[in-house]
Amino acid sequence: MSSVSGGNTPGSHSKVSSMYPLLQHVHGKENVDVCRVWKLPLQGGALDLRSIVREWSCDITLHSPDMAKAYLVGDNTGMTATDTMKNTVYRVAKQQARPCGPEEFAARLARHYVNTYPLLTGATVRVRQKSWERYGGKHVHGFTGSPTAPMRVAEAEATRVGGGGVSVKVTSTVSGLELLKTTQSGYEGYIRDEATSLPETRERMLGTCATASWVCHGTVSDYDRVYDRVLDAMLRAFFGPDDKGVYSPSVQYTLHKMASAALDAVPAVASVTMEMPNLHYLPTPPLTKFEDDVYVVAPNPHGLIRATVVRDGVGAASKL
Ligand SMILES: O=c1[nH]c(=O)c2[nH]c(=O)[nH]c2[nH]1
Incomplete structure (x- = not known):
């Protein structure tokens, strides 16, 4: 039976008899949207500026076992307010003097939280990047958006380590990659067997909406370049030669x-995890003669189909 008495000061809450333990807890801020513009001088033109724009939606999760006291006895001492986490996104974006991609920004933010707030054991920052394309490939400040473009996502997991250091693991992701052949x-x-109705075939449509994530080892100087190369290599492998x-x-x-x-394609990539749903394009019912041309799109x-492929196969599950 609970016995809340003596008002709602933090101490009095500890008198609640039903003190069930916490299994886990985190707190953070989701969907913090920020747009960072860098206006850089054009080569040769003293006054002309070329804009670089990055629009990011950030999810922040802070890990702080000590903050169990907030849940259990209502003590917020040492807690980072989620509102502060949000403002930090804008401040760190401002401090980012040179253009960068979502990986670098996520890593910088995650590291900042751990370095700034002593009760944190770690911070995870996920950054989704909106795809703004430079108009015509060369307009100095005009961009077009594409709601159907694949989404680029970066996640940085910062962990406090001994000796006052912070280690950061960065994962890059492309999602919503719609592919069809x-x-x-x-x-x-x-x-x-008796449960099988699917006919074997060497002629069908292949459609997917893929998600691919990869982790690099070592220091990466240009995540944008890695992203472009990974994507290009994957698409070539999916489609094969043009003809x-x-x-x-x-x-x-x-x-x-x-x-x-x-x-x-990219020696720095250590592992790739992919999920490729098999989206079914089925033969039409026998009312029309099926000649591999009209399909039922099965929602x-x-x-x-999901797997992780690693460069270094130590401990890997595959056998051949
Ligand atoms: O490429 C495929 N893999 C499967 O595992 C599978 N299963 C299925 O019914 N169709 C397919 N196609």
């Missing part, structure tokens, strides 16, 4: 080829 895909050789493509015996095989292409269900 109309042929050069099949699926054969799987178990056929004839490349055959896919399964989404699984193609996923592995795409992740491997990214590892080949649900879709296949789930």
Whole structure:
């Protein structure tokens, strides 16, 4: 039975008899939107400026075991207000003197929180970047947005380590990568039993909306370049040469080829995790003759294909 008596001062809350333990807790701020513009002198033009724009939506999660006292006895001493976390996003954006991508910004923010607030054991910052494209590829301050463009996301996990240091792990992600090919895909050789109705085929559509995440080892000087190279390598592996493509015996095989292409293309990439839902384009019912041209777009269900591919295979699960 609970016995709250003597008002609501923090101490009096400790008299509540039902003091169930906390299993875990974090606190943070989500969807902190910020737009950072750098206006840099054009080469040769003393007064002309070229804008670089980055629009980010930031999710901040702070890890602080000591703040269990806020949940248990109402003591907020040493806590970082979520409002302060939000303002810090704007302050750190202001301090970022030279243009940077979401990875660098996430890492800088996460490190800042851990360095500034002593009760934190770590901070996780996720930054989603809106895709603003320079108009015509060369306009000095005009940009167009694309709601259907894949989303670039960076996550930095900062952890306090011994000796007053902070270690930061950075993960880059592209999500919403919609890919479709109309042929050069099949699926054969799987178990056929009384629950199987799917016909084997060497001719089908292959559609997905992929998510790929990668982690680099060592220091990365240009995350934008890594992102472009990883994406380019993955797309080449998915589609194959322009004139004839490349055959896919399964989404699984193609996923592995795409992740491997990214590892080949960028030596700094240590591992790639990919999720490629198999979005089904099915033969139309037999009222119309099916000639691999008119498909039923099946919204649900879709296949789930997910894997992590690593450069250094120590401890890896695959056997061949
Ligand atoms: O590429 C595929 N992988 C599967 O695991 C699978 N399962 C299924 O029904 N169709 C497919 N296609």
